[in-house]
Amino acid sequence: MTDSSPARVLSDDELDLLELALGGAISPAALASALAGAAVGPLGTSRTATVLTDAENTPLARLTAQDDGGAGLEPLKPLATAVGPQWDPAVRRPAREVRAEVAGTAGPQEDADVLGLLVTEAPTRDEADAAVRLAAGADLVLLLVPAARRAPGHGTVGAPGLVRAAHGLAADLGARSGRRPVTVVVPWPGAASVGTAPGAPALTDVAAAYGARRTETLTDHRTPATAQAVTALPQVHDDAVRALYPQASAAEVTRAAGGARRAGAVVFFTGLSGSGKSTVARALAAELEDDGLGTTLLDGDEVRHHLSKGLGFDRESRETNVRRIGYVASLVARHGGIAVAAPIAPFAQGRAEVRALAEQAGGRFVLVHVSTPLEVCEARDRKGLYARARAGEIPDFTGISSPYEEPTDADLVIDTTDVPVAEAVERVRRHLTAVLG
Numbered sequence: 082m083t084d085s086s087p088a089r090v091l092s093d094d095e096l097d098l099l100e101l102a103l104g105g106a107i108s109p110a111a112l113a114s115a116l117a118g119a120a121v122g123p124l125g126t127s128r129t130a131t132v133l134t135d136a137e138n139t140p141l142a143r144l145t146a147q148d149d150g151g152a153g154l155e156p157l158k159p160l161a162t163a164v165g166p167q168w169d170p171a172v173r174r175p176a177r178e179v180r181a182e183v184a185g186t187a188g189p190q191e192d193a194d195v196l197g198l199l200v201t202e203a204p205t206r207d208e209a210d211a212a213v214r215l216a217a218g219a220d221l222v223l224l225l226v227p228a229a230r231r232a233p234g235h236g237t238v239g240a241p242g243l244v245r246a247a248h249g250l251a252a253d254l255g256a257r258s259g260r261r262p263v264t265v266v267v268p269w270p271g272a273a274s275v276g277t278a279p280g281a282p283a284l285t286d287v288a289a290a291y292g293a294r295r296t297e298t299l300t301d302h303r304t305p306a307t308a309q310a311v312t313a314l315p316q317v318h319d320d321a322v323r324a325l326y327p328q329a330s331a332a333e334v335t336r337a338a339g340g341a342r343r344a345g346a347v348v349f350f351t352g353l354s355g356s357g358k359s360t361v362a363r364a365l366a367a368e369l370e371d372d373g374l375g376t377t378l379l380d381g382d383e384v385r386h387h388l389s390k391g392l393g394f395d396r397e398s399r400e401t402n403v404r405r406i407g408y409v410a411s412l413v414a415r416h417g418g419i420a421v422a423a424p425i426a427p428f429a430q431g432r433a434e435v436r437a438l439a440e441q442a443g444g445r446f447v448l449v450h451v452s453t454p455l456e457v458c459e460a461r462d463r464k465g466l467y468a469r470a471r472a473g474e475i476p477d478f479t480g481i482s483s484p485y486e487e488p489t490d491a492d493l494v495i496d497t498t499d500v501p502v503a504e505a506v507e508r509v510r511r512h513l514t515a516v517l518g
């Protein structure tokens with residue numbers, strides 16, 4: 082990075098906050114304070130600038146602390162997006178754009194009643210009824226759906242499911258009240274650690290920044306009986322199984338329902354830098370997790386940051402890196418999980434070792450060659466690495482000064498020059514479903 086400002090790599094939760102700040106939903110000062118509160122890395126102090134990056138070191142924005150205690154935020158490169166209903170640009174819009182639209186639609190009067198309904202969990206029938214009651218008389222209803230980049234806990238409805246449920250609620254509300262609400266996806270950290278850090282923004286303030294003049298959280302409108310029934314759902318399932326089966330059978334049925342007997346799998350992407358491995362792998366992992374398949378993403382750059390810190394890019398270091406990824410992925414698969422890995426993995430030998438490790442662990446192995454040609458990867462050059470490699474600043478760069486051995490044993494070959502992300506994800510998902518049986 083040519084910028085001399087110190088860099089701060091943001092977590093998924095912090096990226097959510099950055100997206101909010103860039104969209105005008107929270108102030109740069111609130112972002113600075115939330116990042117400082119989380120205390121997981123250097124953040125510039127007075128009058129210094131910090132370049133905020135994602136895990137792939139893409140410079141996203143420059144955050145500057147100002148003399149008066151305020152802060153400035155300058156966008157640098159667009160944040161990476163993924164696929165899924167929570168990424169649909171028709172609903173994931175900057176707060177300032179939604180606020181302007183709301184002001185235009187609700188009329189110029191200051192006292193226009195714009196109701197923000199926060200959809201934080203899949204709405205029950207209670208909430209669908211409450212939404213109709215609450216919406217009566219409002220000039221405009223905003224359905225605000227907080228969606229986190231980070232995957233939710235296993236077994237809970239994640240961002241894609243929540244957005245689909247919110248669309249259902251919007252249609253229902255439209256049919257029953259005669260007016261369709263405006264549905265908006267709001268980036269919102271999945272972890273309490275950032276969302277509740279000192280100085281962290283409150284969801285109701287964020288709703289106001291999107292144009293809501295009053296806000297209701299739909300789960301507050303569950304009756305006590307419904308709230309209790311929702312909490313008790315897993316227990317209800319266990320009780321029903323125990324009532325139906327004798328003890329030995331009940332144990333087996335419960336175990337099978339938990340997926341403990343399902344075979345695991347390693348989905349291993351390989352391809353040049355910039356070919357689209359991370360983009361497709363990330364979207365695939367989110368969809369699989371949403372399908373209820375416990376999924377672990379081992380992204381190339383993140384692995385390099387944690388598991389393989391200090392390793393270089395000579396042949397031996399790369400093979401060590403790939404072997405480590407294969408080892409962790411095979412442990413995940415051994416326990417019935419799905420590991421999705423996306424390193425360059427340029428050598429056939431290393432890839433074959435990973436296949437063997439996965440299969441020894443009883444898992445399925447799916448090799449996906451992301452075959453996007455060098456010219457396309459180089460033209461994308463999101464991180465500016467190809468330009469630096471061409472200039473001789475990065476030695477041993479794959480495709481330029483270090484070889485990439487094309488796989489001859491790939492289960493799928495996908496060239497993202499002309500295959501959109503959603504279709505690439507679908508192809509891999511279809512293949513995986515078939516091999517898992």
Ligand SMILES: Nc1ncnc2c1ncn2[C@@H]1O[C@H](COP(=O)(O)OS(=O)(=O)O)[C@@H](OP(=O)(O)O)[C@H]1O
Nearest residue numbers: 354355381394399402424425426427476477478479
């Ligand atoms: N010399 C050289 N060659 C290739 N790539 C380089 C190099 N130096 C740094 N980088 C960055 O590191 C990412 C590739 O790391 P991997 O762990 O996936 O590589 S490997 O599988 O060990 O070959 C790669 O990330 P992706 O672009 O996501 O593939 C680059 O950002």
Ligand SMILES: Nc1ncnc2c1ncn2[C@@H]1O[C@H](COP(=O)(O)OP(=O)(O)O)[C@@H](O)[C@H]1O
Nearest residue numbers: 353354355356357358359360463497500501502
């Ligand atoms: N169809 C596509 N599939 C994947 N990425 C694409 C596609 N079209 C354009 N891109 C862009 O190409 C870049 C691929 O980068 P990345 O996923 O990090 O690749 P890799 O992990 O292989 O280095 C991203 O900026 C992405 O938005």
